Amino acid sequence: MKNDICGFEHLHLHTDFSLLDGFGMVEEYALRATQINQQFLCVSDHGMMGVIPRQIRTCEEHGINHIFACELYLNDHQPTVKNPDEYSDYTKDLNEAEKFLLKKSYHLLAIAYSETGYKNLVQLSSWGYKSGYGGVPRRPRVTHDQLRKHKEGIIFTSCCYLSEIGQAFHNGGKEAAYEMLSTYHSMFGENYFLEVMLLDFKCQKPYDAFLIEAHAKLHIPLILTNDCHYCMKDDSKFQRNMLMIRTKNTVQDIEAAMENNEDMDRFFELQDQNLWQKSEEELNEKWNKDYSDIIPYDLFCQAKKNTVEICRKAKGVELDRGIKLPKLDDANDKLMDNIIKGMRWRGVSGQKYVSRIKKEYELIRRKDFASYFLITQMMTDEARRVCPSIIGWGTGEEAIGPGRGSAVGFLTCYCLGITDVDPIKHGLLSERFLSDARGGRQMKLRFHSLPEGVEDE
Ligand SMILES: [Zn+2]
Numbered sequence: 001m002k003n004d005i006c007g008f009e010h011l012h013l014h015t016d017f018s019l020l021d022g023f024g025m026v027e028e029y030a031l032r033a034t035q036i037n038q039q040f041l042c043v044s045d046h047g048m049m050g051v052i053p054r055q056i057r058t059c060e061e062h063g064i065n066h067i068f069a070c071e072l073y074l075n076d077h078q079p080t081v082k083n084p085d086e087y088s089d090y091t092k093d094l095n096e097a098e099k100f101l102l103k104k105s106y107h108l109l110a111i112a113y114s115e116t117g118y119k120n121l122v123q124l125s126s127w128g129y130k131s132g133y134g135g136v137p138r139r140p141r142v143t144h145d146q147l148r149k150h151k152e153g154i155i156f157t158s159c160c161y162l163s164e165i166g167q168a169f170h171n172g173g174k175e176a177a178y179e180m181l182s183t184y185h186s187m188f189g190e191n192y193f194l195e196v197m198l199l200d201f202k203c204q205k206p207y208d209a210f211l212i213e214a215h216a217k218l219h220i221p222l223i224l225t226n227d228c229h230y231c232m233k234d235d236s237k238f239q240r241n242m243l244m245i246r247t248k249n250t251v252q253d254i255e256a257a258m259e260n261n262e263d264m265d266r267f268f269e270l271q272d273q274n275l276w277q278k279s280e281e282e283l284n285e286k287w288n289k290d291y292s293d294i295i296p297y298d299l300f301c302q303a304k305k306n307t308v309e310i311c312r313k314a315k316g317v318e319l320d321r322g323i324k325l326p327k328l329d330d331a332n333d334k335l336m337d338n339i340i341k342g343m344r345w346r347g348v349s350g351q352k353y354v355s356r357i358k359k360e361y362e363l364i365r366r367k368d369f370a371s372y373f374l375i376t377q378m379m380t381d382e383a384r385r386v387c388p389s390i391i392g393w394g395t396g397e398e399a400i401g402p403g404r405g406s407a408v409g410f411l412t413c414y415c416l417g418i419t420d421v422d423p424i425k426h427g428l429l430s431e432r433f434l435s436d437a438r439g440g441r442q443m444k445l446r447f448h449s450l451p452e453g454v455e456d457e
């Protein structure tokens with residue numbers, strides 16, 4: 001058995017953020033990555049990138065590098081109506097072939113290798129939700145046009161059998177697949193890779209054979225992935241059950257349909273119990289057992305090494321994680337005005353109040369937090385204003401409550417109506433909330449919207 005360890009990293013991996021299509025959680029994947037000697041954790045959820053904050057935190061905890069990716073959905077045929085109620089009206093004049101095309105959500109693996117790439121990937125995913133989300137199935141789908149606009153900084157791959165190339169191969173054979181491949185290759189150039197997988201899914205092997213042939217002809221580099229949907233081998237049964245929920249099927253229905261060779265899209269993960277986060281040794285074993293006749297050993301090793309190369313190129317994309325707040329014009333003066341008005345409104349005066357408010361105001365100026373206080377005041381004012389009409393009762397004071405956490409010790413918050421507790425009367429310290437040494441822009445607000453008598457948890 002050939003079993004060289006030449007380095008391998010997973011570039012195609014779904015977490016539970018791939019709604020009902022990924023069983024593994026990013027925390028388990030990160031832990032296993034360290035156990036199988038991987039230095040990187042690349043997550044490529046379907047259509048969305050919501051896992052990223054958790055991915056960054058988890059990778060930091062485990063001392064590995066995060067790589068940002070997304071398995072985009074793609075279809076140039078976008079329904080012009082987005083409301084599902086209008087959809088049947090919209091499709092009634094279409095023929096079967098047109099309806100079939102409209103339903104397709106082709107897969108495309110996209111890996112960001114720079115900050116620009118990350119921003120472009122966010123643009124693509126957001127565009128999918130805002131403009132490409134409609135009809136059946138309801139998935140965030142991008143178009144080739146959008147890809148051309150936002151391809152910079154991103155590595156793309158031929159992805160799985162449900163890609164446009166895989167489906168061209170399925171429906172039109174090699175010739176159709178080559179044609180599709182050349183479209184992608186010319187669109188992405190050196191940032192394009194062919195992706196082979198060692199799966200049991202019965203269409204995969206002939207497709208891999210095609211990809212190896214295409215590599216020889218077109219010299220597009222290869223990568224190896226395992227399209228991970230769960231962390232451990234034994235998790236495959238949970239993935240299967242989850243898939244039944246998503247597709248509203250029973251296992252028996254699906255098995256019967258598979259026997260009759262029905263629509264392939266639905267059965268990919270059922271025909272395969274290989275989609276765990278395999279170690280390089282486990283992939284070597286699979287190659288020896290099932291794929292050595294299709295993929296030459298040197299190409300197999302090269303495809304593994306290329307995944308490490310991509311990770312090295314894509315690592316170190318850092319996000320600006322600071323709080324994004326607009327800076328208001330003349331914020332310091334406006335805040336002073338509001339504080340004076342607030343002191344009158346609250347009916348507070350005297351030396352104790354004036355010297356405390358002066359101290360707090362100077363601190364806010366030094367920390368450049370005036371805009372933050374004004375914005376928070378706008379939010380609480382607005383909550384009070386709209387609360388009675390939304391919940392149908394009360395004066396609006398119920399919307400906010402008396403305040404939470406250390407912010408109730410800050411007299412400015414009381415004067416601005418952000419909290420409802422007089423800190424001087426109750427002997428509360430302002431320094432617990434904000435001082436030169438501590439405190440950020442993190443006031444805790446809690447907006448009530450429950451009907452009277454119903455308790456929040
Ligand atoms: Zn896929």
Ligand SMILES: [Zn+2]
Nearest residue numbers: 012071160227
């Ligand atoms: Zn996938």
